[in-house]
Amino acid sequence: MSSELHTDIAIIGAGPAGMAAAVAACAQGAHVxxxxxxxxxxxxxxxxxxxxxPASASGTFRxxxxxxxxxxxxxxxxxVPAPGQLLLEDPHRAQVLRYGKLxxxxxxxxxxxxxxxxxLPGVTGAGGLQALVKGxxxxxxxxxxxxxxxPLLLASAATxxxxxxQVLLIAEQAPWSQLARFGWAxxxxxxxxxxxxxxxxxxxxxxxxxxxxxxxxxxxxRLEGVQLQLGARTLTLPCDWLGVGYGLxxxxxxxxxxxxxxxxxxxxxxxxxxxSQTGIYAAGEATGIGxxxxxxxxxxxxxxxxxxxIAAAQALAPRRKRQLAFAALLDKHFALQPAITQLAQADTxxxxxxxxxxxxxxQFDNWREAKxxxxxxxxxxxxxxxxxxxxxxxxxxSSGDRPPLLPTRLGSLLEPTLAxxxxx
Amino acid sequence: xKVQLFVDGQARLATLGSNLAAALAGQPGRxxxxxxxxxxxxxxxxxxxxxVTIDGQPHQRACQRVVYEGMEVxxxx
Numbered sequence: 001m002s003s004e005l006h007t008d009i010a011i012i013g014a015g016p017a018g019m020a021a022a023v024a025a026c027a028q029g030a031h032v033x034x035x036x037x038x039x040x041x042x043x044x045x046x047x048x049x050x051x052x053x054p055a056s057a058s059g060t061f062r063x064x065x066x067x068x069x070x071x072x073x074x075x076x077x078x079x080v081p082a083p084g085q086l087l088l089e090d091p092h093r094a095q096v097l098r099y100g101k102l103x104x105x106x107x108x109x110x111x112x113x114x115x116x117x118x119x120l121p122g123v124t125g126a127g128g129l130q131a132l133v134k135g136x137x138x139x140x141x142x143x144x145x146x147x148x149x150x151p152l153l154l155a156s157a158a159t160x161x162x163x164x165x166q167v168l169l170i171a172e173q174a175p176w177s178q179l180a181r182f183g184w185a186x187x188x189x190x191x192x193x194x195x196x197x198x199x200x201x202x203x204x205x206x207x208x209x210x211x212x213x214x215x216x217x218x219x220x221x222r223l224e225g226v227q228l229q230l231g232a233r234t235l236t237l238p239c240d241w242l243g244v245g246y247g248l249x250x251x252x253x254x255x256x257x258x259x260x261x262x263x264x265x266x267x268x269x270x271x272x273x274x275x276s277q278t279g280i281y282a283a284g285e286a287t288g289i290g291x292x293x294x295x296x297x298x299x300x301x302x303x304x305x306x307x308x309x310i311a312a313a314q315a316l317a318p319r320r321k322r323q324l325a326f327a328a329l330l331d332k333h334f335a336l337q338p339a340i341t342q343l344a345q346a347d348t349x350x351x352x353x354x355x356x357x358x359x360x361x362x363q364f365d366n367w368r369e370a371k372x373x374x375x376x377x378x379x380x381x382x383x384x385x386x387x388x389x390x391x392x393x394x395x396x397x398s399s400g401d402r403p404p405l406l407p408t409r410l411g412s413l414l415e416p417t418l419a420x421x422x423x424x
Numbered sequence: 425x426k427v428q429l430f431v432d433g434q435a436r437l438a439t440l441g442s443n444l445a446a447a448l449a450g451q452p453g454r455x456x457x458x459x460x461x462x463x464x465x466x467x468x469x470x471x472x473x474x475x476v477t478i479d480g481q482p483h484q485r486a487c488q489r490v491v492y493e494g495m496e497v498x499x500x501x
Contacts (some may be wrong), residue, residue: 037469039443039490046467074488076469091481091489109470121452121463131467135487138448166472221461222450241450253468352473353466355458380472380483381459385465407472407483 003095004419007033009306010086010099012077012254015043016292017284017299024303026067033097034069035088037076044127045292048134068216073134078408080257081416096419101279101306104255105299106115108248110286111388114350114358115343116216120224126245130156133163140164142240145226147171147214150247158202168237171212171228173337181208182333189326199324213340217242218419230258248289253405255282266300271317272305273298281306290327297323341392350393351386353379367396380407429495438491440460444489445474446501453486476500
């Protein structure tokens with residue numbers, strides 16, 4: 001069985017940016033196809049769907065539902081078989097999607113860095129644990145420690161508390177001086193300040209430690225506790241879950257496969273959200289970490305620009321400047337402290353797919369050499385987790401991606417050939 | 425509302441609409457290449473640590489699949 005889909009505008013990622021882009025492009029009369037790896041639209045921030053998302057999200061969900069956009073949930077982009085085509089795969093089938101223009105709203109993932117015990121079941125990302133709770137994980141009365149850096153720790157703690165968990169403490173690696181400057185700078189962004197105040201209120205009595213980080217996760221076959229550095233002292237706490245995340249990183253695999261220029265880990269775009277490749281746009285976290293307001297705005301601009309509504313797109317540009325300034329604040333004030341990249345011990349695994357230890361990687365000078373000798377980065381995640389870790393720990397730059405973009409069934413890779421042979 | 429699924433042949437209930445990684449609640453779904461138990465890490469489809477066999481299809485990411493009545497899950501331990 002083989003089939004090809006056609007669309008004017010293909011949008012990859014149905015988070016806030018992709019949803020906003022789809023709504024804007026549909027309003028211009030374009031045929032839009034929205035592709036998303038997750039079971040439901042909403043991206044990570046609105047992962048639980050409209051019922052769990054804040055009231056401010058409901059308008060976007062409703063607009064998308066009312067639009068004519070074709071939604072392909074549970075589909076991932078496996079490869080780029082030819083210009084203007086994407087090979088999509090879901091758990092059951094593969095499909096070629098031909099598009100006129102492409103908007104990449106691939107979002108972000110967490111930066112996860114190795115520390116002793118981080119492979120134990122029960123240790124997750126900080127946003128990862130929030131995602132699991134949004135996906136239905138029961139954490140009632142569970143004892144949870146959150147560590148890492150950035151505002152996501154607070155948002156995650158609020159979600160966990162609302163789900164009935166006992167958040168024992170939050171360990172933020174940034175020192176007080178940096179946090180205070182961030183808080184001060186927030187004054188220029190009343191909406192963000194209100195969000196921060198609301199989070200602080202929801203967190204009630206959860207202790208928030210600055211200049212603090214996780215030293216080790218403890219346990220034999222499952223997490224039993226955590227050892228923490230809290231300022232000058234260390235503390236060992238029993239806990240059921242440990243969520244650790246060191247900020248967010250744009251997902252750029254598809255952008256790189258399409259030869260879009262990447263600058264400091266994010267897609268380079270012009271004021272109309274077009275990448276270095278004509279007809280390919282990027283929006284949201286993929287262009288730099290800046291949060292949901294930036295994502296919604298950029299999605300709208302991209303949706304308008306891709307459908308030729310240039311004046312309307314341009315009119316939104318000044319609002320984007322403000323969002324970008326906020327993004328720069330995040331970057332600056334939550335920069336990693338050197339101690340965070342020195343937590344791995346000799347036997348700590350850095351590449352979790354191929355079980356490659358810190359000791360066996362330290363001897364290499366670059367990613368390519370390490371890969372060839374140890375298989376680091378060659379497992380199922382294709383370096384999505386250890387690539388960022390190796391960059392933070394050893395300063396290695398990724399040696400470039402190879403297709404397919406994700407582990408893909410052999411039959412799926414035949415799909416473009418079959419589609420050509422049996423055009424529908 | 426609950427649905428019944430089978431994990432390694434054992435029936436268990438999960439909340440309708442939840443994803444499989446959430447339903448497994450941190451229990452390992454597989455072992456690493458050196459034999460360590462692993463469970464969901466990123467929770468959003470990136471790390472592939474939570475993969476299991478679903479209805480005979482191997483290497484499915486539990487965090488990206490919504491549970492359904494009669495879902496058969498085999499862990500790779």
